[in-house]
Amino acid sequence: MTKVIKNGTIVTADRQWKADVLIEGEKIAQIGENLSGDEVIDASDAYVIPGGIDPHTHLEMPFMGTTAAETFESGTFAAAAGGTTMLVDFCLPGEDGSLLNAIDEWDRKSRDQICTDISYHMAITGWNEKIWGEMEAVVKDRGINTFKHFMAYKGALMVEDDEMFASFRRCAELGALPLVHAENGDIVAAKQEQLLADGITGPEGHAYSRPPEVEGEAANRAIMIADAAGTPLYIVHVSCEQAHEAIRRARQKGMRVYGEPLIQHLTLDESEYFNKDWQYAARRVMSPPFRNKMHQDSLWAGLASGSLQVVATDHAAFSDEQKRMGVGDFTRIPNGTGGLEERMAMLWTKGVDTGRLTPEEFVAATSTNIAKILNIYPMKGGLTVGGDADVVVWDPSIKRTVSVATQKSIIDYNVFEGMELSAAPRYTLSRGEVIWAHGQNSQPQPGRGKFVRRNPFASASKALSKWKALNTPRKIERDPMNIPAGV
Numbered sequence: 001m002t003k004v005i006k007n008g009t010i011v012t013a014d015r016q017w018k019a020d021v022l023i024e025g026e027k028i029a030q031i032g033e034n035l036s037g038d039e040v041i042d043a044s045d046a047y048v049i050p051g052g053i054d055p056h057t058h059l060e061m062p063f064m065g066t067t068a069a070e071t072f073e074s075g076t077f078a079a080a081a082g083g084t085t086m087l088v089d090f091c092l093p094g095e096d097g098s099l100l101n102a103i104d105e106w107d108r109k110s111r112d113q114i115c116t117d118i119s120y121h122m123a124i125t126g127w128n129e130k131i132w133g134e135m136e137a138v139v140k141d142r143g144i145n146t147f148k149h150f151m152a153y154k155g156a157l158m159v160e161d162d163e164m165f166a167s168f169r170r171c172a173e174l175g176a177l178p179l180v181h182a183e184n185g186d187i188v189a190a191k192q193e194q195l196l197a198d199g200i201t202g203p204e205g206h207a208y209s210r211p212p213e214v215e216g217e218a219a220n221r222a223i224m225i226a227d228a229a230g231t232p233l234y235i236v237h238v239s240c241e242q243a244h245e246a247i248r249r250a251r252q253k254g255m256r257v258y259g260e261p262l263i264q265h266l267t268l269d270e271s272e273y274f275n276k277d278w279q280y281a282a283r284r285v286m287s288p289p290f291r292n293k294m295h296q297d298s299l300w301a302g303l304a305s306g307s308l309q310v311v312a313t314d315h316a317a318f319s320d321e322q323k324r325m326g327v328g329d330f331t332r333i334p335n336g337t338g339g340l341e342e343r344m345a346m347l348w349t350k351g352v353d354t355g356r357l358t359p360e361e362f363v364a365a366t367s368t369n370i371a372k373i374l375n376i377y378p379m380k381g382g383l384t385v386g387g388d389a390d391v392v393v394w395d396p397s398i399k400r401t402v403s404v405a406t407q408k409s410i411i412d413y414n415v416f417e418g419m420e421l422s423a424a425p426r427y428t429l430s431r432g433e434v435i436w437a438h439g440q441n442s443q444p445q446p447g448r449g450k451f452v453r454r455n456p457f458a459s460a461s462k463a464l465s466k467w468k469a470l471n472t473p474r475k476i477e478r479d480p481m482n483i484p485a486g487v
């Protein structure tokens with residue numbers, strides 16, 4: 001049984017051209033003109049793009065005394081409705097601290113629910129010999145090549161610099177990539193305490209407690225620690241010029257540092273926290289907080305110029321009731337917002353439609369770049385013969401207004417409510433199967449998604465190790481006769 005996507009304009013990270021895409025089973029079999037297949041998928045007047053990859057989600061995550069309400073089923077179905085065919089969720093160790101048990105737990109939660117393919121990043125939330133040992137099995141046996149470090153959430157997920165350095169070194173040995181949430185957790189905690197003491201207890205306190213400098217300092221620190229450990233680094237949810245500047249500077253020096261802005265930071269600003277409606281403002285509490293236009297312009301420029309590579313969502317969706325845990329104390333509002341379903345359409349509307357991004361840059365930022373960074377390209381993230389047929393027929397004639405009434409996410413609000421989106425998937429295909437068809441009452445297909453294994457990064461680690469070995473401190477051999485006698 002073959003399928004052919006006909007009459008569309010293909011857009012990849014490099015170029016656009018008119019061609020058909022032939023799919024055999026789960027794979028792309030041919031790309032060319034006048035192809036035929038058993039089933040025809042019409043892409044007239046539309047673009048044909050690689051399925052989106054969202055590398056930053058927290059589905060059903062236990063966090064801040066509750067559990068994120070978006071499930072693996074609703075989250076992956078919402079993703080498919082928005083053109084995303086793979087997401088990478090953060091796996092957090094439980095009370096026993098075991099990484100391997102945490103993966104088993106994430107498998108148990110996700111296996112029968114996922115409608116799209118998924119993978120995990122493993123979080124390092126402490127440091128000891130058991131974790132050091134288990135990291136090898138995480139990479140080699142479980143197919144996870146990324147480890148996340150929280151520099152914030154003091155007293156909970158936060159790790160200290162020496163722990164991060166040790167973990168980064170272990171990543172370098174294993175050919176894994178460390179990720180960081182860059183915010184100085186000590187300063188945030190001190191500011192929170194002061195703000196509460198000053199009587200600022202509402203969601204605006206969240207924004208005041210996490211200024212851009214706090215993020216910039218942590219981004220710089222993580223970059224220096226990664227360089228000392230001899231590893232590339234990926235910085236999640238880059239929200240401000242200070243962190244972006246640190247990344248730009250590092251890249252200019254030849255360091256392999258990657259930056260991931262979120263669609264929320266690109267399109268929503270800090271004024272949201274000053275809304276008189278407590279619930280409205282609390283819905284938008286996430287870390288780092290939304291910033292102002294200057295920071296947004298910096299992020300957009302980074303995506304266009306290549307100093308920032310990936311647009312994600314950090315989808316961590318808590319219900320209104322869960323957000324109310326923080327009435328009277330903003331530090332107890334569960335941190336996180338949604339965006340899985342809107343990421344691609346928002347980026348198209350605010351990026352491509354305004355001329356800030358080309359369609360090719362859009363594909364790079366939503367799919368191809370992260371597939372390369374995660375070492376799954378060209379199986380994912382491109383339109384290549386032999387690659388997975390994760391394909392979206394992207395239709396710029398489908399307009400819609402974001403509304404909680406029509407969204408697939410099960411959360412009782414949407415932070416993009418009322419925004420006009422100028423494009424949407426006509427069809428979303430995951431490994432050759434149509435999992436979303438616009439206007440055709442598509443339903444979730446829980447359990448059809450697969451876990452995607454990711455191999456260690458042979459090439460970047462090898463190159464960096466070679467360079468570090470060449471530049472390692474060396475003893476200078478001297479003729480003892482020419483060394484003056486000491487005193």
Ligand SMILES: NC(=O)NCCC(=O)O
Nearest residue numbers: 181286287314316335336
């Ligand atoms: N970002 C956020 O506020 N919540 C999710 C956890 C994290 O990524 O920091």
Ligand SMILES: [Zn+2]
Nearest residue numbers: 181236237287
């Ligand atoms: Zn984070």
Ligand SMILES: [Zn+2]
Nearest residue numbers: 056057058314
């Ligand atoms: Zn996150």
